[in-house]
Amino acid sequence: MKPVKSRARASAPAKVILFGEHFVVYNKPAILASVDRRIYVDVKVRDDDIISIKSNIGFDGSFNSDKCKQLLNKPFKTLVQPILTSAIDAMNEFDGKIGLDISVNAQFPYGVGLGSSAACSIATIAAVSALFDKLSRKKICDMSLNVEKLVHGTPSGADSAICTYGGLMLFDRVKGARPINSKVDIQLIIANSGIQRITGKLVSEVKERSAKEPGIFMGLANISENITIQALQAIKARDYGELGALMTLNHSLLRRLGVSTNMLDKLVQKALSNGALGAKMTGAGGGGCIIALTNKTSTQKVIRALRGYEAFVSRVENDGVIIA
Numbered sequence: 001m002k003p004v005k006s007r008a009r010a011s012a013p014a015k016v017i018l019f020g021e022h023f024v025v026y027n028k029p030a031i032l033a034s035v036d037r038r039i040y041v042d043v044k045v046r047d048d049d050i051i052s053i054k055s056n057i058g059f060d061g062s063f064n065s066d067k068c069k070q071l072l073n074k075p076f077k078t079l080v081q082p083i084l085t086s087a088i089d090a091m092n093e094f095d096g097k098i099g100l101d102i103s104v105n106a107q108f109p110y111g112v113g114l115g116s117s118a119a120c121s122i123a124t125i126a127a128v129s130a131l132f133d134k135l136s137r138k139k140i141c142d143m144s145l146n147v148e149k150l151v152h153g154t155p156s157g158a159d160s161a162i163c164t165y166g167g168l169m170l171f172d173r174v175k176g177a178r179p180i181n182s183k184v185d186i187q188l189i190i191a192n193s194g195i196q197r198i199t200g201k202l203v204s205e206v207k208e209r210s211a212k213e214p215g216i217f218m219g220l221a222n223i224s225e226n227i228t229i230q231a232l233q234a235i236k237a238r239d240y241g242e243l244g245a246l247m248t249l250n251h252s253l254l255r256r257l258g259v260s261t262n263m264l265d266k267l268v269q270k271a272l273s274n275g276a277l278g279a280k281m282t283g284a285g286g287g288g289c290i291i292a293l294t295n296k297t298s299t300q301k302v303i304r305a306l307r308g309y310e311a312f313v314s315r316v317e318n319d320g321v322i323i324a
Contacts, residue, residue: 001094003131007044009324010126013037013317014108015115015162016188016282016291019231019250020171022206022257023224024156029172031231032162033186035314037108039116041123043087043131046099051087053080055104057116076200079110079120082147086121089143090128093135100128109310111196113283118159121147122321130323137164140321153200166320170232184238185315188291189271189302192310193263195287202259202284209258223253244278244293251280259285267309274298274305 013034020030046052052062059080063071068084076082087100102124110116121144129135135143144160161177162169168180210217227250234242251268254260264281267290271279275298282291294302294313303311 001096001132003045003096003098004133005045005131007042008127008130009040009042010123010130010321011038011040011324012119012122012126012163012321013115013166013319014039014119014314015159016190016289017113017158018247018282018291019228020224021254021283021285022203022259023221024158024171024173025154025203025206026210026221027173028221028225029170029228030156030158031180031228031235032158032169032171033188033316034162034166034318034320035114035188035190036317037114037312037314039107039119039123040105041120041127042103042105043124043127044101045131046101048099049097050099051084051102052100053083053102053104055079055106057104057106057110076150079117082117082121082150083124085147085150086124086143087128089147090125090135091132093129093139093143094132096132098131109192111198111288112192113197113199113281113285113288114190115159115163117151118144118148118163122160122163126321126323134323137321140164151200152203154203164321167318168235168316180232180235182235182238184235186235186243187294187299188314189276189294189299189306189311190282190289190291190314191267191271191306192289193261193267193287194309195261195263197284197286197288199284202286206257206259220253220257224250227253240277240293240295244276247278247280247291247293248272254281254285261286263287264290267306268292270305271302274301276302
């Protein structure tokens, strides 16, 4: 099938895990939110078979069909690989084979626990498919999950779901994604430790620990589940004080699991000492970001305390993937 458009644009939001990271891989529930920073992908049809990728987050390249095959057969090293896979998979849905200029413009950093790989794959799949026709959100999400396996090995599917559908979401691997319908106004400060990490490596380390100490691990997993259930009740009740306290408790649990770092602990403590209702690391850990729940009284004080760590105020967004 030939494309019906010469260019298209799509975007997908960043995400944070409010509760349940790591244990979601073991069929425990997690609560996620998409936030109001995005990755935009613009695609333009070329008159040759080259796929050219440019980005503002440190990767680019031009690839003919032979180079594409060579790169995609190598172990994951760069975000170019999942973007190429996303573009090729989207074209294959329509039996299309064309050259593309792909431009990636991110409003948040890569490799810090905010879902950059999922957002990139979702926006790329949506933009490339829009050149031919429109794919359903479910199809985009499913295709993104296949791409995420290249990056993370055994992803839970949570990142692909939240970056596709947006909003607040309860997720587990058995029941899938379920929207949390609440008028809760969650204001978060996100701060970047500046330490990049590889999610797949951390997930593998946690897996090794679960095998070595299954009793201790399942005890932690059950505590995580209880915290997540209580957090869901706090969200529905709009009890921000309880929600913050549970976030801080969740961080202590992740410290016990061994995925936090001295820097992440320091940032969490800075936020709490300056009036945050709660704070925790978000994502796989080992670096990346923390999130702090604030209110009108504490927001600016916490921002000042986290100056120098790319701190910004963010709120939950409800749009998910957007095709322009």
